[in-house]
Amino acid sequence: MLPNRSRTSVLVFLLPPLLxxxxxxxxxxxxxxxxxxxxxxGISEMEFVGLANYVRMLTADxxxxxxxxxxxxxxxxxxxxxxxxxxxxASLLTSLRRGRELIKTLYLLPAVISxxxxxxxxxxIYSIDPVGLLNQLLHWIGLGSFERAWLSDVNTVxxxxxxxxxxxxxxxxxxxxxxxxxxxxxxxxxxxxxxGASKWTLFTKIRFPYIRPVWITTTIMxxxxxxxxxxxxxxxxxxxxxxxxxxxxxxxxxTAFTSTDFGYASTISVFIVIECLVAVGLILFMLKRKxxx
Amino acid sequence: MKKLFRAAAVxxxxxxALTACGxxxxxxxxxxxxxxxxxxxxxxxxxxxxxxxxxxxxxMKKLADDYAKEHPGFALNLITTPDRPSYxxxxxxxxxxxKLPELFDTDATxxxxxxxxxxxxxxxxxxxxxxxxxxxxRPGALDYQRFDDGSLYMIPFQFELEFIWYNKALMEKAxxxxxxxxxxxxxxxxxxxxxxxxxxxxxxxxxWPLERYVAYQPFREAGPDFVQKLKKGEASFSxxxxxxTVKWMADLGKAKCFQEGFSAQGYSDAQNQFTSGQAAMYNxxxxxxxxxxxxxxxxxxxxxxxxxxxxxxxxxxTAANEFVSPSGIGMAVNSKTYDPLVSDFLKFALEKYPxxxxxxxxxxxxxxxxxxxxxxxxxLYKKALETADTLGDKQAMxxxxxxxxxxxxxxxxxxxxxxxxxxxxxxxxxxMDDAIKQNAxxxxx
Numbered sequence: 136m137l138p139n140r141s142r143t144s145v146l147v148f149l150l151p152p153l154l155x156x157x158x159x160x161x162x163x164x165x166x167x168x169x170x171x172x173x174x175x176x177g178i179s180e181m182e183f184v185g186l187a188n189y190v191r192m193l194t195a196d197x198x199x200x201x202x203x204x205x206x207x208x209x210x211x212x213x214x215x216x217x218x219x220x221x222x223x224x225a226s227l228l229t230s231l232r233r234g235r236e237l238i239k240t241l242y243l244l245p246a247v248i249s250x251x252x253x254x255x256x257x258x259x260i261y262s263i264d265p266v267g268l269l270n271q272l273l274h275w276i277g278l279g280s281f282e283r284a285w286l287s288d289v290n291t292v293x294x295x296x297x298x299x300x301x302x303x304x305x306x307x308x309x310x311x312x313x314x315x316x317x318x319x320x321x322x323x324x325x326x327x328x329x330x331g332a333s334k335w336t337l338f339t340k341i342r343f344p345y346i347r348p349v350w351i352t353t354t355i356m357x358x359x360x361x362x363x364x365x366x367x368x369x370x371x372x373x374x375x376x377x378x379x380x381x382x383x384x385x386x387x388x389x390t391a392f393t394s395t396d397f398g399y400a401s402t403i404s405v406f407i408v409i410e411c412l413v414a415v416g417l418i419l420f421m422l423k424r425k426x427x428x
Numbered sequence: 429m430k431k432l433f434r435a436a437a438v439x440x441x442x443x444x445a446l447t448a449c450g451x452x453x454x455x456x457x458x459x460x461x462x463x464x465x466x467x468x469x470x471x472x473x474x475x476x477x478x479x480x481x482x483x484x485x486x487x488m489k490k491l492a493d494d495y496a497k498e499h500p501g502f503a504l505n506l507i508t509t510p511d512r513p514s515y516x517x518x519x520x521x522x523x524x525x526x527k528l529p530e531l532f533d534t535d536a537t538x539x540x541x542x543x544x545x546x547x548x549x550x551x552x553x554x555x556x557x558x559x560x561x562x563x564x565x566r567p568g569a570l571d572y573q574r575f576d577d578g579s580l581y582m583i584p585f586q587f588e589l590e591f592i593w594y595n596k597a598l599m600e601k602a603x604x605x606x607x608x609x610x611x612x613x614x615x616x617x618x619x620x621x622x623x624x625x626x627x628x629x630x631x632x633x634x635x636w637p638l639e640r641y642v643a644y645q646p647f648r649e650a651g652p653d654f655v656q657k658l659k660k661g662e663a664s665f666s667x668x669x670x671x672x673t674v675k676w677m678a679d680l681g682k683a684k685c686f687q688e689g690f691s692a693q694g695y696s697d698a699q700n701q702f703t704s705g706q707a708a709m710y711n712x713x714x715x716x717x718x719x720x721x722x723x724x725x726x727x728x729x730x731x732x733x734x735x736x737x738x739x740x741x742x743x744x745x746t747a748a749n750e751f752v753s754p755s756g757i758g759m760a761v762n763s764k765t766y767d768p769l770v771s772d773f774l775k776f777a778l779e780k781y782p783x784x785x786x787x788x789x790x791x792x793x794x795x796x797x798x799x800x801x802x803x804x805x806x807x808l809y810k811k812a813l814e815t816a817d818t819l820g821d822k823q824a825m826x827x828x829x830x831x832x833x834x835x836x837x838x839x840x841x842x843x844x845x846x847x848x849x850x851x852x853x854x855x856x857x858x859x860m861d862d863a864i865k866q867n868a869x870x871x872x873x
Contacts, residue, residue, distance in 0.1 A: 394833045
């Protein structure tokens, strides 16, 4: 416990960041909440409509629900690629003797490339006319029947826009998980091996439980990032064709800045905030229950 | 800690209430076009959405420099955002904050109509007349900028004609000729496809090029009024003209008129397909003359390129010399900041602009100057410019400037699905008629 005087000083030093946080995060959220009860196009008089925007969103807007389920699928694909991929790569890295730094750097590279460049890159990769990398590869390995315009096909577009986002951050999460994995005490592993534990048992009983706190953090980070995903789908397809790759975020953006329906867009943004909070709550709940059992 | 949170919440609520009260502010009289008083030079801004090194910006920069020589202290700050969706976002945000600059670009959209209604833009009809330049303008160039009620709040800086460019050699190879009717196009596409040629190159990513096509049939079938009625819900896609265009779009899709995967291809992708001799047709305006009708064009296709104007249909109510002839995004004058200086500068600039603009080889929105044909032009350049002299009175308006933004967004999305065959014409009709019913009343009260 800190002595009284230094506790005050800690509080004093914590105050500026707290205020900054309030101004930059809490205030806009509250303002969105406030706006969500109005009908407002930005230049007209604001008209109080009560819960009408919420009723419309939940009961009468087919695009909203379409975007919501798209966003969930987008999240699922991102999580599998980012967390699953990161865990596999990080585990393999720990058993590598040489070239770790090189591989780490290579995997991290996409995370530092600008989003716009990534979007353009993948538009080219998925292209069919002129033939892009993906279709060319399929052709070479004899899977020519799978060649298609990935971004124009309503069945493939959502996966096609999720993959770049997943690919992009795999390296980042890999780095975090790798750091946690190499911190697992060697004695524990050696003792387990002496007791005859297989590699799988070693992973499930020793390594994973040890990195669980880091895993929770990365899961929360990846989930909230995934739920807020916007730039790559927006740049690659603008939500199309139709609403096949429309996410809640792109739909909210269009509602605000194309339709100039700021009230309704705020309603959607409030939903996104709640959705993120619920997602984080669920993750903590599930992982805690697992840890308890 | 609890106390602190409570205090923060109160502060936030108070701030909200304050911002809600802000804004508004009285605008000066938008019909007072000749303000009196002393000209006090200062820096003024023009928020615009035009190519950064394009003719309009270069000329206005030069004119502003000339004006500044006589009026030290004057400067024109040009802030351009060529990407239209980002520009519109910027404009709307500034409008919402009541912080629009002296001059700003906008199409004759429902949003601009709202700004005009609130008296935030100077009446351009009166302004141009008071500057004694009104009669110089092509009527079509001004009409393009007008709202439905005929009022004019934007000043045009361009005049363009939209043609369907085609490759003679490819058409010959497929055994097809220039279509006499819009209804001939689907069959043409089939013939071209059978010859292994992409019929039409289209920029699907930007969405407006495909939206042009949906406007063609109703313009021929029912004239320019159709879209004005459609956007207000007075006409619908279930009407005869509506059904005709829906069916035609579906037919274009079935005949595989557009390149595969067009919805993800951009402006330059489409143009490259045409200029590299892969696609037979390409629908674009005279702003591309420098790349399509000069020696900059790929020499392999240069002699094969020609254009035709929008085909008519049987029983068409509009004539062959009436098609899409936009005068580009217009410039509005902010009434709040309109003063003797802005007025004097506009007088200076608008008088000198047409001659400078025509000298660059572009069509001026006025008729008092002759466009200079560049030295490296092909004969097509002249042919394209001459088409402007024989234009009819009616013009096909691009629908993206007409419909309310929500319906417009939905239409752009559903069109891709219709053309790709993901939805049936019936589904399309129902979705779009519902969208108009739901959204139009908010914008066209």
